[in-house]
Amino acid sequence: MLRKKLIMNNIKIKNTEYLRPSRTIETILVSNKDLSNIFYVYNYEGVSYRVFKSYPNLISCSHEKLESDCD
Numbered sequence: 001m002l003r004k005k006l007i008m009n010n011i012k013i014k015n016t017e018y019l020r021p022s023r024t025i026e027t028i029l030v031s032n033k034d035l036s037n038i039f040y041v042y043n044y045e046g047v048s049y050r051v052f053k054s055y056p057n058l059i060s061c062s063h064e065k066l067e068s069d070c071d
Contacts, residue, residue: 007033009031010029010030010032011029012031013026014029014038022044022046023045024042025040025041026040026043027039027040028041039052040053040054040055040058042058
């Protein structure tokens with residue numbers, strides 16, 4: 001019988017910036033035994049969330065592009 005080794009991710013909220021009471025940017029660290037990545041989650045009034053791999057991407061999306069153009 002072949003067994004797969006499960007890799008569990010650890011998720012930690014490192015920081016929460018309150019832009020307004022209903023809008024936040026959360027800095028989240030996702031890690032496991034071998035790797036780690038930081039993501040930025042923009043929460044718009046609890047109904048729309050966007051995940052970014054870098055803070056500059058988050059800022060440029062919110063200031064320079066239409067919301068529909070953001071990745």
